[in-house]
Amino acid sequence: MNLIIDYGMGNLNSVQKGFERVGLDTVVSDSIQKIKDAKTLILPGVGAYRDAMDLLNKLELSDVIKEEVRNGKPIIGICLGMQLLYEKGYEYGEYDGLGLIKGDIRKMDISLKVPHMGWNSLRFKDQDNKILKYINEGEYVYYVHSYYANSDNSELVAYSDYEILIPGIVNKENIYGIQFHPEKSGMVGHNILKAYKEIIE
């Protein structure tokens, strides 16, 4: 069972549909037991870092997610869900994330328009990563965000240029993160989810 973790941040229907289109069945739930029983975890999310971590902590999901992932369970974080995988977020203060990947989440301090919203092209860093199997460098994906992951980029798989380097896809062992919305990125997003399905199977 592949579990979409529902902690009250955003509409999960689109994410579920995205996985359904590549033939990956998912269950949406906030149950601790289901997180333990799941084969893989999907952490979506739209909104503010602080609110998301508050909800994950209030539902007592943070510790169980960390434990399962540290024991090797695959997880993929999407948009805000990817940002939560890092150690800290600086949205309206300083808040601890799940700390599964080293680095923090910072506001884009740039002259271009923020949020970074729209279709941007992907550049590959770790081109052999299996999640890139069905897409080509230069193809476009759909982003909507104002904060980005700042790290030593050892986990960086693909990125976009937006005055600064915006990590688009990250991967560390059994942990994947996608900053853009694959479920809203047309066929390119579809092909990324298709590759991810093969990875976890």
Added chain:
Amino acid sequence: MLARRIIPCLDVRDGRVVKGKQFKDIVDVDAPEVLGKFYSDNGADELVFYDITASSDERKTQHEFVKKVADEINIPFSVGGGVSTVDDFKDILRKGADKVSVNSSAVRNPQLIKDASERFGAQCVVLSIDAKKNDEGSWSVYVKGGREKTKLDAIEWAVRGVELGAGEIVVNSIDEDGMKKGYDVELLKQITDRVNVPVIASGGAGTMEHFKEAVVKADVDGILAASVFHFGEIHIKDLKKYLKEEGIEIRI
């Protein structure tokens, strides 16, 4: 860098897309999700659904089509028409839309922009402005589908809207709408110069050159059109190929 967006606009009345006679030549169905998927499969970067039932009748729409569209397409889309409360935003976003646009209701109650932006984030609040040139040489804001003139100046209203929390501005030129002589580049340029959020041009597309002109002369982030796409006068794939060849960043 970001690609400029090509955005077909679909008018929905009583849950069906209103289309011209010739539309039958393209697809034989008029459900919003079917036409939405057609455009999405043919290169649209984003879709706008405008519920024209809502504003004319001034009643709450059910927005039932929104969920069907969200289930069928995998590109972003916005929904407008008859949105007057934060609860309307919530309902439409929960059904799967990415953005919600407000027009007359925001003129009546600007606080709506602020409340929705604080609650759901600026990225999903679109301020749609119907503008028409006045005798003083500036542009007035119109409401109720362009039927009623207000005292608001279009450029100042755009600036104010962004201050209140709108994350995107759609500028509909009443003068150019349906004329097929090109977008109101002068108006658009003044707005893109003043606001730091994406600006979408609407009203006036007749040829592919008009799309280029809006980007090159007014620096708009997206270009919206309806009839030229619906009647098959311009195919999105051809348009995008042309714009790319003209040196504009476009998602092919």
